Amino acid sequence: MDNLDNAAELLACYNSGQKDFSGMCLAGLQFPKADLIGANFSKADLERTDLMFSYLSRVNLQQANLSHANLSGVNLNQANLIYTNLSDANLHGASLQGADLRGADLTLADLFDVNLADADLRNADLSGANLTGACLRGANLRQELRSEQTILRGAHLRQVDLRGANLKGADLANVDLSGANLSEAFLKDADLRNANLNGANLKGASLADAQLDGANLRYANLTRSRAQRANLTGCDFTGAVLKGVNFTDTKLCGAQLFQISMIDARLLRSDLSRANLSGANLTQADLTNAYLGRTNLGGANLNGAILFKAELSSANLADAKFSGTTMPDGKVID
Amino acid sequence: MEGAQPSLQNQQRVLAAIVVTDAVGFSAQMSADEERALTIINRDLKQIASLCNVFKGQVLKSTGDGLLMCFFSAAQAVACALNIQKKLRGDHKRESFDHRIGIHLGDVYINDSDVMGNGVNIAARLESFAAPGEICVSQVVYDVVKSRLELDVTFLGPLNLKNIQESVPAYQLHPIVELDVCDVELTRPFFAEGYEGYTFDSPLEQGLQTLGNHTDHLRIKKLIFGTCQNLWENDTTVLDQFSLQQLIDSMMQRNPSVEHCRASLYRIVATLNHKEVYSDVAEVILQALTPLYIERAAHQLPTEGEQAQQVVDNVAEETTKDRYQQVADELEHDAQVVRIKKVLYCLCHKVWETDIQKIEQADTAILVQQLYQLTPTPNDLKFRLRHLLNHLNRKAKYTKIVNTIFKAFHPLYSAQTELIPMSTPGLPNSNDTDSPETCFGDLPVGIHPDNTVAFSTKASEGPSMGDVAQVKDRADLFELRLDIVKYCNPLRAKILLHSTLYSPFTGSSQEWSLLRSKTLEDFLREVFSYCPSFEDLESKLSIIVHCLEDSDENEPVVAAILSAIKPYYAEPNQGVTSTDRDRTIVPAVTSMRPASYG
Numbered sequence: 001m002d003n004l005d006n007a008a009e010l011l012a013c014y015n016s017g018q019k020d021f022s023g024m025c026l027a028g029l030q031f032p033k034a035d036l037i038g039a040n041f042s043k044a045d046l047e048r049t050d051l052m053f054s055y056l057s058r059v060n061l062q063q064a065n066l067s068h069a070n071l072s073g074v075n076l077n078q079a080n081l082i083y084t085n086l087s088d089a090n091l092h093g094a095s096l097q098g099a100d101l102r103g104a105d106l107t108l109a110d111l112f113d114v115n116l117a118d119a120d121l122r123n124a125d126l127s128g129a130n131l132t133g134a135c136l137r138g139a140n141l142r143q144e145l146r147s148e149q150t151i152l153r154g155a156h157l158r159q160v161d162l163r164g165a166n167l168k169g170a171d172l173a174n175v176d177l178s179g180a181n182l183s184e185a186f187l188k189d190a191d192l193r194n195a196n197l198n199g200a201n202l203k204g205a206s207l208a209d210a211q212l213d214g215a216n217l218r219y220a221n222l223t224r225s226r227a228q229r230a231n232l233t234g235c236d237f238t239g240a241v242l243k244g245v246n247f248t249d250t251k252l253c254g255a256q257l258f259q260i261s262m263i264d265a266r267l268l269r270s271d272l273s274r275a276n277l278s279g280a281n282l283t284q285a286d287l288t289n290a291y292l293g294r295t296n297l298g299g300a301n302l303n304g305a306i307l308f309k310a311e312l313s314s315a316n317l318a319d320a321k322f323s324g325t326t327m328p329d330g331k332v333i334d
Numbered sequence: 335m336e337g338a339q340p341s342l343q344n345q346q347r348v349l350a351a352i353v354v355t356d357a358v359g360f361s362a363q364m365s366a367d368e369e370r371a372l373t374i375i376n377r378d379l380k381q382i383a384s385l386c387n388v389f390k391g392q393v394l395k396s397t398g399d400g401l402l403m404c405f406f407s408a409a410q411a412v413a414c415a416l417n418i419q420k421k422l423r424g425d426h427k428r429e430s431f432d433h434r435i436g437i438h439l440g441d442v443y444i445n446d447s448d449v450m451g452n453g454v455n456i457a458a459r460l461e462s463f464a465a466p467g468e469i470c471v472s473q474v475v476y477d478v479v480k481s482r483l484e485l486d487v488t489f490l491g492p493l494n495l496k497n498i499q500e501s502v503p504a505y506q507l508h509p510i511v512e513l514d515v516c517d518v519e520l521t522r523p524f525f526a527e528g529y530e531g532y533t534f535d536s537p538l539e540q541g542l543q544t545l546g547n548h549t550d551h552l553r554i555k556k557l558i559f560g561t562c563q564n565l566w567e568n569d570t571t572v573l574d575q576f577s578l579q580q581l582i583d584s585m586m587q588r589n590p591s592v593e594h595c596r597a598s599l600y601r602i603v604a605t606l607n608h609k610e611v612y613s614d615v616a617e618v619i620l621q622a623l624t625p626l627y628i629e630r631a632a633h634q635l636p637t638e639g640e641q642a643q644q645v646v647d648n649v650a651e652e653t654t655k656d657r658y659q660q661v662a663d664e665l666e667h668d669a670q671v672v673r674i675k676k677v678l679y680c681l682c683h684k685v686w687e688t689d690i691q692k693i694e695q696a697d698t699a700i701l702v703q704q705l706y707q708l709t710p711t712p713n714d715l716k717f718r719l720r721h722l723l724n725h726l727n728r729k730a731k732y733t734k735i736v737n738t739i740f741k742a743f744h745p746l747y748s749a750q751t752e753l754i755p756m757s758t759p760g761l762p763n764s765n766d767t768d769s770p771e772t773c774f775g776d777l778p779v780g781i782h783p784d785n786t787v788a789f790s791t792k793a794s795e796g797p798s799m800g801d802v803a804q805v806k807d808r809a810d811l812f813e814l815r816l817d818i819v820k821y822c823n824p825l826r827a828k829i830l831l832h833s834t835l836y837s838p839f840t841g842s843s844q845e846w847s848l849l850r851s852k853t854l855e856d857f858l859r860e861v862f863s864y865c866p867s868f869e870d871l872e873s874k875l876s877i878i879v880h881c882l883e884d885s886d887e888n889e890p891v892v893a894a895i896l897s898a899i900k901p902y903y904a905e906p907n908q909g910v911t912s913t914d915r916d917r918t919i920v921p922a923v924t925s926m927r928p929a930s931y932g
Contacts, residue, residue, distance in 0.1 A: 033884075053825070053887075073825030092850060094824025111830060113854045115819040133853030135819050159853055161812050181812040201810070 007031040014039060022060075032070075042080075072110075127153040136163040143169030143189070163201075173211075213251075278316075349410035351439045352449075352457040352473065353391070353403040355382060355418070357431035358466040360399040375399055378430050382418050389414035394449045400433070400461075402449060408439050408478040409831040412507070415469045416483075423467050435469040436461025436745075438502075453500070459495035460504055473503035522606065537625035538579070545621045546578055552579075553615045560602045563717055576713055582623065587710045592627045593837075596620055601873035657746055658706065659675055662698035664742045671698075673735045681705050681718055685904060702743070712747045715740060806901040808862060810856050817898035822891040824854060830882070830891055831857040834874050835864055838881040858899070868903035872896055 007029045010021065014036055021072045022042045030050040037055050042062040050070045057077040065085045073090040075291045076099050083103045095115045103123045111126075111132040121141045129152075139162070141150040150170050155171075161181045167187040183203040187210050194214040202220055207227035212235055219239040226246040246263045251271045259279035266286050273293040277300050284304045292315040299319040306326040322333045337462040357378065363371040367514045375398075382401055383393050391405040391414055405411035415435045422430045438460055440453025456472060464470035468790045470490070471479075478676075480487070486508045492501035545554050555573055558581045567573060599616040606612050665674050675693050678701040680686050687693055711713035719736045726732045806814075818827050828849055833839045835857065836848075865871035879885050 053823070073823055075823065093823065093828055093854075095823055097820070110850075112850060113819075113824050115824050117816070117820065133815075133855060135816055135824075137816055159817060159855055163812065181810075201812075317618065 007034070010037075027065075067105075121150055123150060125151045126155050127151045128155065130156045131158065131160050132156045132158045136165050137161050137163050138166045141170045142166040142186070178216075290321075347441055347443050349439070350444075350453070351405040351408040351437060351443055352442060352453050353386075353405065354397075354400065354436045354454075354457045354461040355403075356397070356400040356434045356461050357505075357848075358434060360431060363431070365637075374429055374431060378422060378433070382433075383758075385414055385418050385421065388667055389417070394444070399431075402454070404442070404444070404449065405524055408437075408475050409482045411437050411439075411471070412471065412475065412479045412483060414509065416509045419467055419469065423509070432466035434461050434464040436464055437469065437471040437475050439472065439474050454496060456498055456502060459498060460493075463490065463493060463504065464506065468509070469507040471505050471507060473505070476505045497582070508701060537629045538582075541582065541622040541626050545582075545619065548618060550615055550618065553612065554619055555581065557599060557602060557612055557615050558582065558619060561585055561598045562588070563714070563715075564602075565721060566602075566606075572717075580713065581710060582626070584710050584714060586623070586626065586630070592620060592624055595623060597626070597874050597877055601870060601875055604873050604876075605869070620747075658699045658703045661702045661742050661746060665700055665702070665739065668738055670735055670738070673732065674739060675701065677719070677722065677732065677735055677739060678702065678705055680722060681708065702746075703723050706743065706746050712744070715743055715747075732917060805904045808859075808902055811858055812900060814858060814898055815854055818854065818895055821898070823896035826888060826891045827895060828854055828857055830875065830878065830888055830895065831861055833866075833878045833882060834871075835860050838878060861899075862902070868896075868900055868905070871899065871903075 006164040009082055010026065010029070011031060011034055019038060019278045020040045021044055022040050023044060024041075025045045027045045027047040027048060028049060029046075031054065031177055032050055034051065034054045036059060036242075038058045040057075040060040041064050042060050044061075044064045046061075046064055046066045046069055048068045049066070051074055053072050053073040054071075055075050056079055057075050058079060058223055059076065060080045061084045062080050062082045063084060066089050067085045067087045071086075071094055072090050073133060074091070074094045074190050077095055077097040078204075079096065079099045079123045081096075081099055081101045081104050083105075084101070085105045086109050087105045087107045088109065089106075090110045091114050092110050092112045093114065094111075096119050097115055098118045099116070100120045100122050101116075101124050104121070104125070106124055106126045106129050107267055108128045109120060109126075109130075111129050111131045113275050114131070115135045116139050117135050117137040119136070119139045121136075121139055124141070124144075133171045134157075141152075143149045150167075152172050152175055155175055157177045159174055159179045161178065162185050163181045164184040164186075165182075166186045167190050168186055169191075170187070170260045172187075172195050173191045173193045175192075177200055178196050178198040180197070180200045182197075182205050183201045185205045186200070188206055188208045189206070190210045192207075192210055192212045192215050194216075196214070196216045197220050198216050198236075199219045200217075200221075202217075202222045202225050204223070204224045207225060207230050210227065210230045212227075213231050213233040215232075215235050217235050217240050220237070221241045222245050223241050224244045224246075227250055228246060229249045230247070232247070232255055233251050234254045235252070237260055238256055238258060241261060242257075242260055242262045242265055245262070246266045247270050248266050249270060249324050250267070252267075253273045255272070255275045257275055257277045257280055259281075260277070260284050262277075263281055263283045263312045264285065265282065267290050268286055269289045269291075270287070271291045272287075272295045273291055274295065276296045278296045278298040279300060280297070281301045282305050285302075287304045287310050288306050288308045290307070290310045292310055292312050295315045297320050298316050300317075301321045302325045303321050304324045307328055308326050310328050312328055325333050327333060351607055357375055360371060360375060363374075379396060379401055381402075386393055386401070386403045389405065389410045389852070390407075391403045391410065394402045394404050396402075403411075403414075406413065415437060418433065418435065422433060435457070436457045438453055438457040440451065440456065442449050442451040442453045457518075460470040460472060476487070488506045488508070490504045490506055494501050494504045545551060548554055552570070552573075555578060556567065558578070559573060559576060561579055562584045585595065585598070589598055596616070599619060600613075603609055603612045603616055665671060665678075668674055672690065672693060675696060675698060676687065679693055679696055682701050682704040705715070719740060723729060723732055723736050818824070829839045830843065831854075832849055836845075839845055861871060865874060875895065879888045879892050882888055
């Protein structure tokens with residue numbers, strides 16, 4: 001079978017039972033609303049095709065070229081998109097639930113309001129892609145090898161739903177994740193430097209070893225999140241919720257934690273030098289071995305907190321509350 | 335011609351209906367009495383220009399004793415010309431010139447200051463063929479308008495016009511001058527498409543006649559009443575308290591367009607047993623109301639008089655806010671302010687709020703404003719208050735409260751209807767039970783208003799907190815989004831919501847860019863503010879789905895949206911209509927999810 005000249009021919013073939021269109025040149029064809037479920041288009045050239053609202057679930061598009069294609073509103077659930085070229089493709093409002101996008105090229109793709117729940121995006125290149133409003137619930141963006149990484153450089157991720165997504169080691173530096181849902185997300189080793197996480201939901205997220213220096217975490221909800229060994233230098237936590245966080249061994253130098261609620265927080269061995277914790281609620285917080293050099297704890301509530309072996313000598317403790325607090329020398333204040 | 339209202343600002347070639355007028359005997363009059371001639375012509379031209387404006391035309395230039403105008407509809411051009419002739423000839427109270435008018439439809443070049451092209455030349459030549467006080471139109475204009483307007487015409491045959499190569503077949507139109515037709519009637523436009531006939535009867539009167547004389551007039555009234563009040567009423571004694579005109583006015587105030595009106599009507603129809611019968615009734619109503627909406631749309635184009643009215647309106651708008659505050663102040667001085675606010679809150683939010691803190695935090699002025707907007711007439715307010723009262727446990731106590739509210743609201747209504755003086759408002763315990771303005775002393779609540787003290791202390795006023803289930807929090811819509819996109823196509827969901835919020839999606843580039851500028855979440859938030867109740871959304875979506883292509887594809891989308899969104903709505907009405915025990919209005923108990931959502 002040679003290349004097909006028109007969409008009608010292709011659909012006729014498909015309807016007569018032929019499902020294999022691999023390697024064909026179908027560039028520029030228009031088959032909106034086509035039903036091509038389960039067809040094989042691997043290595044086919046589908047550049048600039050119009051497939052709007054088509055049914056392409058379980059389609060094999062491995063290594064196919066779909067750059068600049070119109071895929072808005074398509075159903076690509078469980079499709080094979082491994083190493084598929086989707087650069088500059090329009091996937092606005094498409095459904096890609098459980099699709100396999102490993103190593104796919106999604107640079108500058110329009111993924112506005114797309115459903116990528118449970119999709120596999122490992123090693124995919126999403127640089128400059130617009131993922132605003134997209135649903136990536138449970139998606140896998142985890143870094144496999146040092147050399148291979150899901151790239152999200154310059155991507156738009158406002159209001160994105162990444163709940164429970166695996167973002168281990170993902171490059172999210174400078175990315176706009178404001179208002180995103182990252183609850184239960186796995187962000188270990190992720191690069192979130194200078195990321196905008198304003199108002200993001202990070203409840204129960206794992207941020208261990210993540211790089212967050214300079215990130216905007218204003219009004220973010222970090223309740224029960226874990227960020228062991230993370231670098232949180234200079235982060236702005238204004239209005240954020242930090243109840244029950246595990247910030248053991250974190251760098252929080254110069255962080256803005258003014259009037260923050262850090263009840264039950266674990267801050268063992270954390271570096272809080274020059275951080276602003278004035279008026280913060282640190283009730284029952286564990287600050288064992290924490291470094292509080294020149295930390296501002298003015299008016300902070302340290303009732304029931306543990307400051308055992310903490311370095312407090314240069315901290316500002318004016319008006320701080322110390323009822324039931326374990327002091328650096330192990331004594332408990334009544 | 336692109337779009338409905340193309341701009342004429344820059345040089346462009348457009349297909350337009352060109353209207354040329356010329357005053358007969360102007361030069362002769364000028365030589366006889368220059369000043370008088372100028373006064374009269376200026377007045378005439380001003381009048382012609384204002385009519386042109388009413389009919390959505392544009393004055394391109396003045397020729398000294400006439401005007402060159404341009405319309406994007408031949409029907410509007412002719413309707414305007416007919417009105418000009420009627421207006422200027424029918425006015426016996428003052429002198430005016432006779433005018434000739436010529437109309438042709440053709441391509442013209444328009445720029446800021448001038449208009450050129452064969453179309454203009456033909457219109458000008460046709461004008462010279464018109465008899466004084468009449469209109470000469472080319473064949474092409476006549477063909478376009480003949481089916482829409484009732485015309486008295488004479489065929490003039492093919493005319494050889496100066497400097498025009500081909501002969502132009504033309505018609506002379508004779509305006510029907512009716513005596514004693516008032517000015518207001520004359521300036522009312524009739525051009526709108528789909529509106530047959532060319533009569534001077536007010537669309538409102540026509541609509542009232544059609545509906546009032548209809549064999550199904552009782553069902554018509556019930557349905558309109560139901561739509562206005564959001565409550566079904568079978569009792570004719572209640573219905574008789576409302577005139578059809580009142581109800582139509584109220585419905586048109588709430589529904590800015592025929593489409594809104596349709597959605598509101600069908601929302602009620604969907605809840606009825608005889609859906610088919612009432613669907614027909616709804617269509618009869620819509621057919622009768624369409625001309626009223628057309629008329630209203632036409633009147634929104636300001637004429638001189640209306641501009642003056644607008645100034646008045648603007649001033650009124652500024653003072654309105656103060657008026658709500660005044661009402662609020664008066665209510666807040668009452669010792670029973672909490673109960674008063676409970677009632678206001680309940681009528682605005684359809685929830686009998688028992689949390690005193692919430693009640694106290696609610697801004698009284700805003701509640702007043704909201705309730706006022708829900709009840710455009712005193713009768714509406716009275717009906718709603720009475721309905722609530724009937725379902726309250728402590729009727730006696732609340733009869734007083736309700737009377738206080740009704741009395742306090744009165745200044746709002748009297749200001750609104752300044753031109754139609756109302757009878758003085760009844761006092762809370764007035765015995766004047768026949769006056770519609772009287773309050774609730776006459777209501778069949780079974781308890782004498784004064785016999786209140788014995789009750790109260792033990793009876794609870796609202797539902798206990800345990801009965802109040804929480805509606806899902808609208809602050810976090812990630813779950814809702816997921817539920818929607820899991821079961822339907824995200825793009826189709828957006829298109830459907832877009833269509834519901836704006837207008838049926840046609841796929842224009844403007845609509846696409848709007849669709850890409852907002853996320854599904856943004857649309858959902860707009861839906862929450864646009865559709866106050868789940869039922870409202872349900873009916874709007876089920877109507878809009880039939881206005882779109884691929885309704886087979888979209889039906890499952892509607893189902894997915896509705897089942898996902900339901901837990902985010904409080905369940906309305908339930909309390910008001912279902913229970914006569916202690917509690918009045920029970921907010922939604924919809925934590926249950928559809929089975930498929932496991």
